[in-house]
């Protein structure tokens with residue numbers, strides 16, 4: 001972990017100075033979504049990202065880096081904009097999001113969305129999956145849909161086979177008010193959850209398999 005943190009720091013500092021004050025820094029999610037994403041150029045843009053997110057887009061099972069493979073294009077764009085406008089607390093990723101040209105945001109999202117989602121993700125303890133399924137059905141299904149596929153039109157992320165630890169951390173950050181742009185109704189539901197509730201539902205989602 002020590003090695004990774006220093007690598008992140010070096011990468012972050014390098015990105016910060018190389019990308020400072022680029023044009024298009026104020027582009028909104030809507031602005032970016034007017035562009036057409038080119039996955040071929042996205043592959044090149046993604047090279048610098050793959051140092052953290054890994055070439056296959058599967059991140060790390062310890063949850064420090066999310067699965068981005070197969071995520072909805074629109075969701076990826078919104079999250080990058082939220083990170084760079086400070087709606088998500090994320091100092092490691094911040095300089096990279098900060099420095100990106102609007103077209104590169106669009107292209108890299110198109111590329112990541114086309115990477116294959118695998119089931120090598122980190123899972124929970126397996127102890128409370130049945131209760132997790134019940135909670136999911138009651139509280140999450142209406143938006144995140146059957147099998148966790150989400151709803152691209154409404155910016156609802158795919159949660160299928162996401163790392164358990166990442167999902168836990170996101171819910172904890174929602175409870176702490178650190179994802180300021182997330183759905184208000186969802187935040188209300190998750191704020192009322194105990195740690196055991198979150199563990200159960202995160203474990204259930206981490207074990208969903210992509211249907212293809």
Ligand code: HEC
Pocket residue numbers: 008011012045046048049050051052053064065066067068071076077079080088089090092093096097100108109157169
């Ligand atoms: C120094 C490491 C690092 C680099 C380089 C990096 N990221 Fe990230 N990225 C992160 C971390 C850490 C997170 C998770 C943030 C969190 O936990 O809130 C993240 C989150 C994201 C997300 C949100 C995913 C989601 O499911 O909500 C997207 C999209 C993303 N990164 C895209 C990129 C792109 C595109 C690049 C290259 C231009 C890039 N990242 C470069 C560390 C990095």
Ligand code: HEC
Pocket residue numbers: 066078082135136139140141142143144154155156157159167170171179181182183185186189190201202
């Ligand atoms: C009213 C609709 C709605 C409901 C209900 C809902 N969500 Fe969400 N969820 C969203 C939206 C929209 C986002 C994207 C938030 C953003 O843009 O930051 C999201 C994002 C998330 C994320 C972050 C994913 C990522 O890649 O960073 C997690 C984790 C999550 N939801 C879990 C849950 C769980 C667990 C439940 C049930 C307890 C739930 N949600 C209920 C709409 C909903």
